[in-house]
Amino acid sequence: MNILLVAAEVSPYAKVGGLADMAGTLPRAWSVLGNDVRIVLPLYGNIDKAQFGITKLDLLVSVPFGSWTEYAEVWHGILPDSEVDVYFVRSSDYYDRPGIYGYHDGFEDNDRRFMFLSRAAFEVARALDFKPDVIHAHDYHTAVCMPLLKVQYIHDPFFASTAGVFTIHNMAFQGFFDPLRAMEFCGLPPSDFYSGCWYEHDGCFNAMKSGIMFADKVTTVSPTYAQEIRWTPEGKGLQGALQSRSADVIGVLNGINTSEWDPATDQHITATYTPATLESKTDNKRSLLREVGFADDDVSDDLPVVGMVTRLTEQKGLSILQHALPQHLREGSLRLVVLGSGEHHAENFLRDLEHEYHHHVRFVRGYNEPLSHRIQAGSDYYLMPSLFEPCGLTQMFALRYGTVPIVRGIGGLGDTVEEYDPITVLGTGVRFYDYSADELSRALWRALRLYKQEPHWTHIRRNAMNVDNSIVHTAERYLEVFSWAQEKVR
Ligand code: ADP
Numbered sequence: 001m002n003i004l005l006v007a008a009e010v011s012p013y014a015k016v017g018g019l020a021d022m023a024g025t026l027p028r029a030w031s032v033l034g035n036d037v038r039i040v041l042p043l044y045g046n047i048d049k050a051q052f053g054i055t056k057l058d059l060l061v062s063v064p065f066g067s068w069t070e071y072a073e074v075w076h077g078i079l080p081d082s083e084v085d086v087y088f089v090r091s092s093d094y095y096d097r098p099g100i101y102g103y104h105d106g107f108e109d110n111d112r113r114f115m116f117l118s119r120a121a122f123e124v125a126r127a128l129d130f131k132p133d134v135i136h137a138h139d140y141h142t143a144v145c146m147p148l149l150k151v152q153y154i155h156d157p158f159f160a161s162t163a164g165v166f167t168i169h170n171m172a173f174q175g176f177f178d179p180l181r182a183m184e185f186c187g188l189p190p191s192d193f194y195s196g197c198w199y200e201h202d203g204c205f206n207a208m209k210s211g212i213m214f215a216d217k218v219t220t221v222s223p224t225y226a227q228e229i230r231w232t233p234e235g236k237g238l239q240g241a242l243q244s245r246s247a248d249v250i251g252v253l254n255g256i257n258t259s260e261w262d263p264a265t266d267q268h269i270t271a272t273y274t275p276a277t278l279e280s281k282t283d284n285k286r287s288l289l290r291e292v293g294f295a296d297d298d299v300s301d302d303l304p305v306v307g308m309v310t311r312l313t314e315q316k317g318l319s320i321l322q323h324a325l326p327q328h329l330r331e332g333s334l335r336l337v338v339l340g341s342g343e344h345h346a347e348n349f350l351r352d353l354e355h356e357y358h359h360h361v362r363f364v365r366g367y368n369e370p371l372s373h374r375i376q377a378g379s380d381y382y383l384m385p386s387l388f389e390p391c392g393l394t395q396m397f398a399l400r401y402g403t404v405p406i407v408r409g410i411g412g413l414g415d416t417v418e419e420y421d422p423i424t425v426l427g428t429g430v431r432f433y434d435y436s437a438d439e440l441s442r443a444l445w446r447a448l449r450l451y452k453q454e455p456h457w458t459h460i461r462r463n464a465m466n467v468d469n470s471i472v473h474t475a476e477r478y479l480e481v482f483s484w485a486q487e488k489v490r
């Protein structure tokens with residue numbers, strides 16, 4: 001199958017969150033399964049061209065935009081550890097600046113930047129004579145690929161048998177745009193925009209809604225989230241649109257790259273280990289504690305370490321953490337290591353917490369992939385008390401590293417972490433449901449009771465390590481969805 005994946009983030013080139021992981025790992029897996037996969041993403045100013053062997057092609061594509069035409073250079077690279085061709089769209093007006101979305105509210109011209117990318121993807125495919133069986137678009141940034149396919153490119157014989165699949169990674173970001181600008185950029189008549197049309201929500205052009213309404217199939221990143229966004233406020237106002245497409249909305253659980261995230265071979269960690277050699281986690285724990293700056297005395301005692309690697313936003317449960325953590329730290333029952341960056345108040349809270357509980361807390365501000373591996377390997381528990389979580393990848397990394405996840409059992413967290421039952425000795429972590437500091441505290445106490453309590457401590461960690469969340473299963477499931485989408489255009 002010919003698959004054209006279009007996304008604003010693709011790991012390892014440009015990453016903010018899990019979207020990049022999926023857009024980078026799925027193509028590799030599809031390619032291994034015998035498909036011809038091409039990726040299109042912007043050439044952002046801070047992508048290191050030399051590091052990734054990205055070179056300029058002798059190809060300038062013209063991109064019809066509004067009533068005029070713009071041009072994009074096309075650069076090329078090979079997705080690391082794969083044979084997948086990656087095409088980078090370069091436009092100095094849109095992407096030369098550093099950053100993917102811009103800070104806080106985003107760049108003012110994000111409508112234009114991502115609509116340009118969406119249109120350029122079709123033009124790049126045609127220029128390369130790559131006829132996609134499926135165009136796979138992700139989140140609001142490239143959602144308009146779906147209406148572009150169904151309203152415009154459908155008339156081009158080159159795309160006549162191309163199906164459109166739209167994947168929702170996070171309903172919280174929908175791309176609310178000015179309708180006049182958006183319709184013009186998409187080359188659509190302004191009269192096609194009216195209250196209740198497939199582009200409109202709350203009087204704005206809603207890119208996410210247009211993707212949902214025009215796609216042949218809509219997927220989201222976990223089965224539970226697929227239910228939540230249709231029937232609960234997690235749909236963030238688009239429940240009606242999603243319900244109208246119910247027959248075509250499918251939850252496909254994300255997966256992880258089990259070669260990159262493998263405690264038996266991981267180059268970033270101090271001591272590699274398997275379920276049979278779990279005791280080596282202690283070496284990783286000691287070196288992690290040293291690395292983040294605990295004194296030797298603190299490293300040698302034996303408190304459980306709770307790790308977090310995350311964007312610091314309300315989504316990740318910060319308000320309940322703020323209320324629950326101080327009590328546990330006062331009791332001295334755990335050490336906390338957090339890696340992340342994000343909202344100022346969250347960073348300030350963690351900085352203050354580190355200051356107040358210096359023997360128990362370290363906050364490392366920033367983005368650091370090697371350290372994220374060491375936190376997964378060196379922690380005893382991994383904490384993810386999210387307000388909402390479409391899927392979440394870091395709890396899957398934690399499972400693979402035998403690090404017991406403590407999660408709120410919603411969205412993909414509920415689909416991937418099972419409560420440990422000391423009677424059956426089945427289960428992989430600890431879950432709670434109410435979004436409250438009390439519930440989180442109780443879950444922490446429940447989890448901490450298991451620490452080194454044998455045989456449970458060994459069982460829960462081995463159970464976790466034996467869960468198979470490989471991207472291969474996810475990739476196979478997507479191929480099934482793609483073939484269903486193709487049936488709709490035949
Ligand atoms: P989301 O997409 O909501 O941010 P996910 O759990 O789906 O959450 O994916 C987050 C991805 O980003 C994971 O690969 C995680 O390891 C990575 N990540 C997040 N913050 C950091 C950080 N500060 N340093 C390194 N990796 C990070």
